[in-house]
Amino acid sequence: MYKKIIIPIEKENDSELMVYYASKFLKKGGTMVPIHIIDTKKAPEVMRRWRNSVNIILPTYETGAELGITVEPHVRSAKTIPDGILELVDEVSADSIFMLLKNVKYTNKLFFTTVIDSVLRYSKVDVLVTNRLALISKKSNEKLLIPFIGNKPPERLLKFAKNFTDKNGGSIILININVKNSKNGGVGKNIVKGMKYFVKQIILAPYNIVNSKTVVDAIMKEVKKENYGTILISEDIFGGKYIISHVKVLDYLAKKAPCPVLFLKR
Numbered sequence: 057m058y059k060k061i062i063i064p065i066e067k068e069n070d071s072e073l074m075v076y077y078a079s080k081f082l083k084k085g086g087t088m089v090p091i092h093i094i095d096t097k098k099a100p101e102v103m104r105r106w107r108n109s110v111n112i113i114l115p116t117y118e119t120g121a122e123l124g125i126t127v128e129p130h131v132r133s134a135k136t137i138p139d140g141i142l143e144l145v146d147e148v149s150a151d152s153i154f155m156l157l158k159n160v161k162y163t164n165k166l167f168f169t170t171v172i173d174s175v176l177r178y179s180k181v182d183v184l185v186t187n188r189l190a191l192i193s194k195k196s197n198e199k200l201l202i203p204f205i206g207n208k209p210p211e212r213l214l215k216f217a218k219n220f221t222d223k224n225g226g227s228i229i230l231i232n233i234n235v236k237n238s239k240n241g242g243v244g245k246n247i248v249k250g251m252k253y254f255v256k257q258i259i260l261a262p263y264n265i266v267n268s269k270t271v272v273d274a275i276m277k278e279v280k281k282e283n284y285g286t287i288l289i290s291e292d293i294f295g296g297k298y299i300i301s302h303v304k305v306l307d308y309l310a311k312k313a314p315c316p317v318l319f320l321k322r
Contacts, residue, residue, distance in 0.1 A: 199285030
């Protein structure tokens with residue numbers, strides 16, 4: 057998990073929920089760094105939004121006190137929101153950024169909005185992005201569902217899943233997607249030392265494995281069987297082996313999944 061997490065917050069209603077959810081990734085004795093960025097340099101607008109930022113930042117203190125964690129909030133003016141986030145990473149020596157995907161059901165934009173895309177592209181530290189459903193779910197012992205194509209998911213994703221469940225409880229379910237009549241031997245044993253997991257198999261025809269929507273529909277069918285949980289994904293869960301757009305898959309998942317989706321970029 058992480059020692060210092062930057063949490064960009066735009067709205068007052070998100071403050072408490074984002075700090076609460078981000079605490080699941082925080083090491084014992086770690087620090088939360090909520091930041092509200094005023095993306096303008098015009099003095100009257102900066103002053104107005106600076107005054108309003110009190111209502112955004114104050115709940116992060118209260119939630120931190122409730123959880124027993126250290127919170128160091130920041131408010132700053134920057135030319136762009138990504139600039140403000142990435143500058144703060146170096147200033148406070150953060151090792152991760154936690155961001156919220158917004159309004160995905162009401163936009164034609166892909167999973168990566170302009171702000172998130174810029175942060176993912178240029179960040180030197182891990183970036184975690186989740187949909188709003190993750191924030192309203194306060195379940196403990198949550199299931200992590202990891203879909204992937206190939207012999208096993210990326211090792212970094214597996215290690216993250218193990219650390220997450222070690223800290224928060226819960227189980228790990230690997231959803232292995234394979235091509236019909238593939239020579240792939242499936243998921244091996246002991247893929248991460250000390251990690252316990254269950255494996256579910258999805259078999260698709262070769263012409264379906266390259267269709268992003270079909271892949272997502274197959275994943276969601278399996279997730280529904282498990283009574284949902286949190287879908288954990290990264291940009292390389294498809295291993296580059298098949299002609300499939302992972303951006304489209306992430307977009308479909310983020311928009312359509314009736315459960316939390318957590319995206320990890322390292």
